[in-house]
Amino acid sequence: MSFDLSLIAVSLPKILQGLGLTLNLLAVSTLFGLILAVGILLMRLSRRAWLIWPAKAYIYFFRGTPLLVQLFVIYHGLPQFGFIRQSVLWPLLREPYWCSVIALSLNTAAYVSEILRGGVLGVDKGLIEAGKALGLSKFQRTSRITAPLAVRLALPAYSNEIVSMLKSTALASTVTLMEMTGVARTIVADTFAPYEIFIAATIIYLVLVWIIQTGFTLVETYANRHVRKT
Amino acid sequence: MADIIVLEKMNKFYGTYHALKDVDLTIAKGEKVVVCGPSGSGKSTMIRCINRLEEHDSGRIVVGGQELTDDEKKIDLVRREVGMVFQSFNLFPHMTVLENLTLAPRLVRKMATGEAEAIAMKYLTRVRIPDQANKYPSQLSGGQQQRVAIARALCMNPEVMLFDEPTSALDPEMISEVLDVMTDLAREGMTMVCVTHEMGFARSVADRIVFMDQGEIVEVSTPAEFFAAPKSERARTFLGQILAH
């Protein structure tokens, strides 16, 4: 097995052609996932069983099954039903891009809602009582005290989830999308040089992860400027 | 003098545990009441019922003429007239001292930021830490944090101040700086209900002392009576333990 360093150098710019789509999938799914996660979180934290139960089932389902299976169910499974192909959703579900965004968003929403719930549960109840005692309304307590503190507590776990999402975007290559892994797999199929090509892809992913982690460290440092350093 | 707080045959259960038993207590405007009693006797539960941090199960609670029921609007009205200071300070850690003080006046009283800050600075000066306005709570000592908490409550210009063991979490050398602020407040005529074991403070400031045990108000006396000759055996035992320290 000869190892061709120059092949890594040659394939890097080719793989980078998929960077835009990788980041696009990451950003769009993260955004949709976050919005959905907040909705599920509110259901989960409500006191009504008919809201809590579906939220729990959702979280259980999406955390309990592989993302790849979820993607395949959406991509390959749904079109098996004629009515799906007749429905107004078909122009969306027809597109591998939207299937990937939907699967990634639904999946991350389950994790993020639990991460945020951990943050909410971590907020000192005494602070909520202080807010009540000052006459703040429930909405004001949530928006000024619970939410900002919960977000600060959730940031480290949330940054892990973003990194995990970045890696998950590679699954979109299984439904024909040419994001970085899709490009890499195509080059591999052409060159029969999996080591060099996937090492090139690995380098790019590691750089992205480094950027994400550094970014979150900066955000965390800023958000926790009130915490005394001992 | 008008009664600002009225508790009538008030009962409170935690599950099956009977935490407050037929509590009757009336507090007049301007009065200073110290509540004492052994740990677990229901002192916190009682004053937390006054601003509905706990819900009572039967009897009546009337604060400033408003009876406390499930009506959220009335609860909010009562809460903005009742200030509370907690044992563990409960300052908002992500806000500066000034932000802690201006939050409720801006959101609840709809005060302009400038006005709220002016008032905040006034009270910070009263509690003797105007120079800490832009620090975060974690950068202050315990005594300073508790004084900020008092100033935060005062910024809402409340009719009544509730204190739940405000000095119990403090290092001994910081207790007096907080008690001094509370004494000043009492002199200015604030209505105060204060759970504390600081008997020196009780003696010099309280109009009445309420002694509780096992969820009941056992005895209500003036400080002079209470310290000289407690009416109940339970109070005598309690005082013996407290003063032995």
Add this chain to the structure above:
Amino acid sequence: MKFMTGLLSAAIVGLAVAMPAQAETLRVGMECTYAPFNYRTPEGEMAGYDVDVAKGIAERIGVDLDYVCQEWDGMIPSLLANKFDLIVASMSITEERKQKIDFSIPYRVSVGRILGSKEAGLKLFDEAGKPIPDAFNGLRFGVERASTYAKWVEAKLPGAEISLYDGAQPMLLDLQNGRIDIAITNPMKAYLDFLSKENGAGFEFVSPPIDEAEYFGPGVGVGLRKGNDELLVKIDKALDEMIKDGSLEKYSLKYFPFSIHPSNWKGVGQ
């Protein structure tokens, strides 16, 4: 000792003399599980296009056949180890394989064909069988990743809107679901797995067989050990006859509704 040697020599001479009296036997390696090319019928008979071709060759050069079932991975090593004499197992002729073994002329073509829906009424090729690039505009084109078909599409239809798949099966599923409008693949596979099934009922070939050897290779041939030039010439001659007399066409149509043999070949090593 001398006596023994003499006896042995006599025996060998005797054998050698006896041999030509009966027909020579050629051992043929194939998978025996690759329907409809080489497989066993439920009755245990060998059948399939490869088997028909092997029988045709044997008949024309006057030998008997023995079938040796061999897994695909070990096919060439087994030939080289003399476990059999010929590979007739749908093996494509490639430069890499030609370095180890010899191949006959192709007896089956490697072609691609494009599939599309019957309803769409697509006309993508002109009368001369050349693709009309404009006709592909706006059509989503399913192609297997890094396949010979992908190379052809890239070269001939650079503007096509391509979706790359890891195999024919998911690609045909997406064709059926309407995610892609057309797909190019091996017509035999497409016929067996798709067009002949209920799923493929609404679809048809929308192109002629595309058989440019430049992209698809010369096709499938009979493999044999190097240095058997005499046998190779006989096999090529037999195959040539079978192409010309319509035997291969007949075998094709037994399994497919279209022919899979080369209609005109230009000689060995083309």
